[in-house]
Amino acid sequence: MLNFNAHLGFQFTEKPFLKRFEAAASAGFSAVEFPIPYDHEPSVLFDLLQEHQLSMVQFAAPVGLTKGLAAATSRDAEFRGGLVKAVEYANRLQCCNVHLMSGMTIAGALCTDGQTYLDNLHYAVDYLADHGIKGLIEVISATEMPGYYLCNFDLAEPVLEAIPELGLIMDVYHAQLVSGDGLGLLKHWIDRIHHVQVADWPGRHEPGTGRLKFAQVFSFLQRVGYEGWIGCEYRPLIATNEGLSWLNQWGVIPKSSLRSPKENSF
Template sequence: MLKFNAHLGFQFNEWPFLQRIEAAAAAGFRAVEFPSPYEFDASLLADHLAQHGLPLIQFAAPAGVSKGLAAQHGKEQEFRAGLAQAVRYARTLGCSDVHIMSGVTTRDDAASTFGGNLEYAVKYFEDQGLRPLIEVISAQEVPGYYLSDFDKAQQVLEDFPSVGLILDLYHAQLLTADAAEVLARFYQRTVHVQIADCPGRHQPGTGSMDFPALFAALEQRGYSGWIGCEYRPSGPTVNSLEWLKRLGA
């Protein structure tokens, strides 16, 4: 059976952040993710997660003000300091998967900067027992985001065998109009899946994506990872979960 986790950056925004953990558990979720835990003490977050029995699936290294630092020329030291902070949080939160966000940039040397920073991050995380993740984020959602196409991601995955892929099927649909093909192409390197319907980025059933077929494809391939609900609820979060109840998940 497929496993779905709450995304606390998108869901349960009716509550202050720490209360979202309790709300997600009350709604029946068995795990959560959120990109940036750094405004809270790591031990406080760990206590809240443990109290409600919710493991943290993945989070991001500090992303600065431009949706990431890895492709940002001149911010290499800030990037490395952020990796060290991410390691400290990962240990306290019991989470071994950390997303390395490329960031928004239009510089011609972004590829070189990104490659050098990612090489450093891969080795550093390997030494710390963590797994670096990347994600393709569409330019429609984040204009200027460096890692915004799957050909770039393919090259990263070829260059760095230990890097895992967060496959966001919403971004895949926006970029290619064929999320199913992207899933088939990248399944072997996918360690986490995220979903939202397209268009609109709301819950499944509000757009035109064929989620029954996508979920069936994941089940047929024996996918055992989590599926993050990274969508904007079209109303109160609890009311947006009817699709999940129908799946029996």
């Protein structure tokens, strides 16, 4: 059975951010993700998660204006200091996954370097592991985020080989953009994938609105026994609730039955 979580940065944006937790729970989700929790006190977010019986799947370490700092030269101290804050939030939100974003160049404001990236990831993975947290990376297409350092799988491959403890977020939409074969990359990297995200291509809307073969994507994940979460990181074509019907064929069950991603499905 597959386990789908809401992405509060993309879904339910018709509502103020703090109201999206209730909206996600009312729609039947038992888990959420969003990249930046730091605009709110962790106690506020924790109370909302508890009130609506939601689990927190993953969020990013502090990213600044450059969408991350892991690959930023001469900013090691800032990146590593941000991990302290990430651990504080992860512990309070009972979240065991933190995305270590590489960073992007904005008008020359950030210089990136492969060795810096590798060194920082080694440090981060060890530091997070000491607190029971797994570090994750994600390939993000330059089409969606121009200047992002980790923009293809040729860059990701040596990093994943060098750091076996590092997990991979496989966003099928980004994978399609960078390779033209999102399903192929999903199959190739399945042993390293710790979290999946979905959106159709083109348009980045709900599965079923574009040309990606999601029946094959989800059937493959079922066949290999994938037990992690699948984040709905897409831009709803109309309103969020109106576009959730695509989930029905993948085993929607009452929210009261949803708990651990290893035991249930959305």
